[in-house]
Amino acid sequence: MDIFAEFRATVLAALDAMDLPGEIKTAGVSAEPPRDASHGDVACNVAMVVAKQVKQKPRDLAEAIAAKLSDDVRIDAVEVAGPGFLNLRLSKEFWQSRVSAALKASADYGKAEIGTGKRVNVEYVSANPTGPLHVGHTRGAVFGDALASLLEFAGYDVTREYYINDGGSQVDTLARSAMLRYREAHGQAIEIVEGLYPGDYLVPVGQKMKEHFGDSLLSQDEEEWLPVVREFATEAMMDLIRADLADLGVVMDEFFSEKSLYGTGLIEEAVSALESKGLIYQGVLEPPKGKKPDDWEPREQTLFKSTEYGDDVDRPIKKSDGAWTYFAPDIAYHYNKLQRADELINIFGADHSGYVKRMKAACKALGDGTDRLDIKLVQLVKLFKNGEEFKMSKRSGMFVTLRDLIEEVGADVVRFVMLTRKNDAPLDFDFDKALEQSKDNPVYYVQYAHARICSALRKAPEELAGLATDDSTLAAADLSGLTHDSELALIAKIAEWPRHVGQAATAHEPHRVAFYLYDLAGSLHGLYNAGQRDLGLRFIQADDPALTTARLALVRACAITISNGLRILGVTPMQEMR
Numbered sequence: 351m352d353i354f355a356e357f358r359a360t361v362l363a364a365l366d367a368m369d370l371p372g373e374i375k376t377a378g379v380s381a382e383p384p385r386d387a388s389h390g391d392v393a394c395n396v397a398m399v400v401a402k403q404v405k406q407k408p409r410d411l412a413e414a415i416a417a418k419l420s421d422d423v424r425i426d427a428v429e430v431a432g433p434g435f436l437n438l439r440l441s442k443e444f445w446q447s448r449v450s451a452a453l454k455a456s457a458d459y460g461k462a463e464i465g466t467g468k469r470v471n472v473e474y475v476s477a478n479p480t481g482p483l484h485v486g487h488t489r490g491a492v493f494g495d496a497l498a499s500l501l502e503f504a505g506y507d508v509t510r511e512y513y514i515n516d517g518g519s520q521v522d523t524l525a526r527s528a529m530l531r532y533r534e535a536h537g538q539a540i541e542i543v544e545g546l547y548p549g550d551y552l553v554p555v556g557q558k559m560k561e562h563f564g565d566s567l568l569s570q571d572e573e574e575w576l577p578v579v580r581e582f583a584t585e586a587m588m589d590l591i592r593a594d595l596a597d598l599g600v601v602m603d604e605f606f607s608e609k610s611l612y613g614t615g616l617i618e619e620a621v622s623a624l625e626s627k628g629l630i631y632q633g634v635l636e637p638p639k640g641k642k643p644d645d646w647e648p649r650e651q652t653l654f655k656s657t658e659y660g661d662d663v664d665r666p667i668k669k670s671d672g673a674w675t676y677f678a679p680d681i682a683y684h685y686n687k688l689q690r691a692d693e694l695i696n697i698f699g700a701d702h703s704g705y706v707k708r709m710k711a712a713c714k715a716l717g718d719g720t721d722r723l724d725i726k727l728v729q730l731v732k733l734f735k736n737g738e739e740f741k742m743s744k745r746s747g748m749f750v751t752l753r754d755l756i757e758e759v760g761a762d763v764v765r766f767v768m769l770t771r772k773n774d775a776p777l778d779f780d781f782d783k784a785l786e787q788s789k790d791n792p793v794y795y796v797q798y799a800h801a802r803i804c805s806a807l808r809k810a811p812e813e814l815a816g817l818a819t820d821d822s823t824l825a826a827a828d829l830s831g832l833t834h835d836s837e838l839a840l841i842a843k844i845a846e847w848p849r850h851v852g853q854a855a856t857a858h859e860p861h862r863v864a865f866y867l868y869d870l871a872g873s874l875h876g877l878y879n880a881g882q883r884d885l886g887l888r889f890i891q892a893d894d895p896a897l898t899t900a901r902l903a904l905v906r907a908c909a910i911t912i913s914n915g916l917r918i919l920g921v922t923p924m925q926e927m928r
Contacts (some may be wrong), residue, residue: 351512352462352848353448354381355518357392357438359893364418365396383846390429391842397434408434421836445838446829448845453825454906459907460847460914464855465506471687472498474697475595475602476513479523479587482551483594483752486699490728491752491775492768492920494697495600495725496860499918504611504855509691510603511548517608517679523547523808524582524587529567531556532579536565541923554618555586566885595754598761599920606686611679620685620716621667621678629655629715634664652682659711659719681712694723695858700774701927703727727774737775759784760923766793769864792868796912799871802878803909803928806889810902824903831905834887836877840908843873847911860918867915 365374374397384393397412404411409430416428416436424835429437452459474494477487488573495510502508515521519545527547530540535556559567559582567575588605595601604757611617624630634648652668654677668680687694694713698705706725713723731751732764733740740750763784771777789795807819832841847866854862881888889901913923 351451351549352852353845354383354392355847357381360422361394361396361415361419361436362758365400366542367418368414370400372403374400374403379526384437384847389431390427391440392438394436394438394780396436397430401434412436424922428491442838443830445841445845447867448841449816449829449832449904449907450825450827451512452844452847452910453821453903456821456910457914457917460503460626461853462504462848462852462853462855465501465504467507468693469507469509469691470501470693470695471509471511471691472501472695472697473511473513473687474498475591475600476515476697477591478515478518478520478582479545479591480520481549481587482590484749485731485752485755486728488598488755488764489768489773490697490699491595491598491600491732491777492664492765493726493728493773493860495598496765496769496863496919497695497858499920500851500855500860500863503914503918504851506855510601511687512602512605513683514584514588514605514609517612518676521580521584522576524583525576527896528552528555528559528583528586529575529579532559532567536568537790547692551590552583555583558586559583563581594756597756598752599765606683608679608683612681616686617674617678617682620633620682623685624681624712624715626652629658630667631655633664635663654712654715656708656711659714659901661707661711665708665711666772677708677712679722679876680709681716684709684713685716688713692722696723696725697773698727699727700727726773726858730837731768731777731779734778735782737782738779755779755783762797763793764918766864769861772859772861775792792864794927795875796867796871796916797924799874799919800909800912800916801924803874803905804925807902807903808907810890810898813890813892814898817895817898819902819906821906824899824906827899827903828896829900829903831900834880836873836880836887837901837904840877840904843870844907844911863915863918867890867912867919870908870911870915874905877905 358379361381361409362376362379365376376396378399379396380656381392384390396415401408401411412430412434419428419436419438424441425438426441427439429439431437433618455461472494474497475483475487477483483491498508498510527542530542530546531552534540535557559579562582563578567579567744576623582648590684592602621630631653633653634650635653650671651666651670653664654667656665657663665677666675667681668674670774682804684694696709704737706727709725710721710723714721758781759767767779767784768777782791783791785791787794787798810819811817832838847870850862850866855859875886878889889898889905891898909923916923
């Protein structure tokens, strides 16, 4: 349970008990941690929001609400501050009860219900199947996968989806590049001309083609071998992509082929849906703003009235020669997704920013006019090693691959580091810092907090024979001994977890989970360090089994919270670290 939502409801119940006249709108009422911790535990703006509606002064109304809350055993004190803010100070008993709540909920601690009954489709990666995934794809993969897990934790029915761009000219280029490697596998000298894919990753594809087709393709004309090689090479690349994603901990629910939209009536169906709303017409677009290309000439095309839904210009969906534009299958794909989900989230690279308005316009037009599509742009990643920017990959010949990253630092480090910045902010990935064992390395700092707790839980029964450390025993412990400021600070941070889950899920921002875990780990390390200075604050007190059990309950609740957060990020909680 989100304690801030809990006390917001408590305050509103006190307001309702005052039997004030008229209908009171409370949507703007919030309960949250005060900016200054010295002001209390929960700050509420209810009087500021409601006073004008009930024709009272905010401070007078706040004083009246405070009086209603005075008998609540969970609250030690209610103070009216400034123009009428309510500051609640919660009892130590209430904070102590949060430890038991976390232990009892265990793997479900922090789960929200904001997505209950809602289907959400998260499309991410969706890289062209023309080569291995690179570092840019990696960030999008991690962000999309963590967001999908976060939404599941918040109660949504989530579909993870990859859109295979196998309907464009790039797969013909792939086929021609793979054919060269096939010829090379047969001992022929080859020249990889500009425009083809030069990476060594196609060498094994050529070998597999030789094993599968023998020399039967060598004598064929391009028009014969092209469709065959295109299908074979595309599937080989998708096998490579699936394997790389799996090693990163990413498993898709759906792989949707662009090719499946052609010749099946799906594009025509989507266009017909727009046409029925009067959104399709024949027209001539203006030349691009700022300059007129030498080869530009006005041509009548089939256009979509995307400007009626917030786009800058109307968009062509069919060329003057009758062929579909690239936009047409994308419209059809999203029309299909809108029938399968209540909400859509697309994870795009930063270079797709110009595509956002037209795609959102299409989804609004195809739906009920509401904004059911959220597009998250993922900014670039710069890699650094030994203080210098790191660019090349022997494997690809052109870029650093996802595989390179995993082999260098491991999937857990890759995932956590990729989430230490908001998705639309550039990210510097420093290999040296990613492996550093210090507070400056967030993944180590969080993992070490979890491992430190596991170590204490292992050692306690050795130092106090017969001491039980299972969750059910710890959940029933007497927690009244947890009164030190460092202990209460850790409890308060643990109690914030459900609120952070709800906020991160609502904003579609999984990086908030990483930030929270770093702060939580700081509170745990702070308590541990206090025990290094004051032996009476150590987790294990050999002469006091009851206090030891209480402290183990506290740190175990912290470990559960860390584990739940890391599970959302797709990172493994460490049991021990060197």
